[in-house]
Amino acid sequence: MQKLKGLWGWLAALVAILAVGGYVATQNFVSDSPVVAPARVAQAQAPAPSAAPAAPAPAPESPLAPPPKLDLGEPAPEAVVEAPADAIAGQAIDIPARPVARLRGQGAWTDGLKTLADALATAKAAADKAGLTPDGRPFVAFTETDDNGFHFEAMLPLAKAPEGKPKLDGSVEIGASPAGKALKFQHRGPYAEIDSTYEAITAFLDEKGLDTKNLFVEEYLTDLKTSDDDGLEVDIYVFLK
Secondary structure (H helix, E strand, C coil): CHHHHHHHHHHHHHHHHHHHHHHHHHHHHHHHCHHHCHHHHHHHCCCCCCCCCCCCCCCCCCCCCCCCCCCCCCCCCCCCCCCCCCCCCCEEEEECCCEEEEEEEEEEHHHHHHHHHHHHHHHHHHHHHCCCCECCCCEEEEEEECCCEEEEEEEEEECCCCCCCCECCCCCEEEECCCEEEEEEEEECCHHHHHHHHHHHHHHHHHHCCCEEEEEEEEECCCCCCCCCCCCEEEEEEEEC
């Protein structure tokens, strides 16, 4: 009888070991499945088993059962910044013609900033040499553009046009700035990112169904330095038909 009790105890221990081993093996298989990967996190965070005899192991869960839901708390809401609907809305203005020292030219987009800066510097040097007084910030009128480059007129506004002197040094001439009804937009930031501003302007014009001339003007409120100058301020004028 004593031997039977010992054998029965040995068999009970063996059954418990096999049951626990089968449960652990099943849990490892399920954890390795991509569908229930969070179960591995829960298992790793479970407390160590007590030294006391464990209760009979429960039947393993089906591999098709959904993984246990981990309570990690509510995620922090992402910051969403929505621009106002009229953020790119143009300001309608009437632009009068003004006397300018003007230099015509053309350039490629790859070195467009340097081309424009050099042209404006040439116009200013010619005006200074002629003793003419500037009256406002310089600007550039783009008269023709394509994928490769552009044609432009770099202009320095003058307080008064000189009499009897239509031409200055360095191919700079006296002329008048574009005039008419236009929409004024703003670009603030690197010149390298101005294309995004023009894309927004184009979307605005399309949405409003506005008909424009093939002419737009950039007025530089700060000096043209480098294409990555964060402090650049440009007002853009799109002329309407």
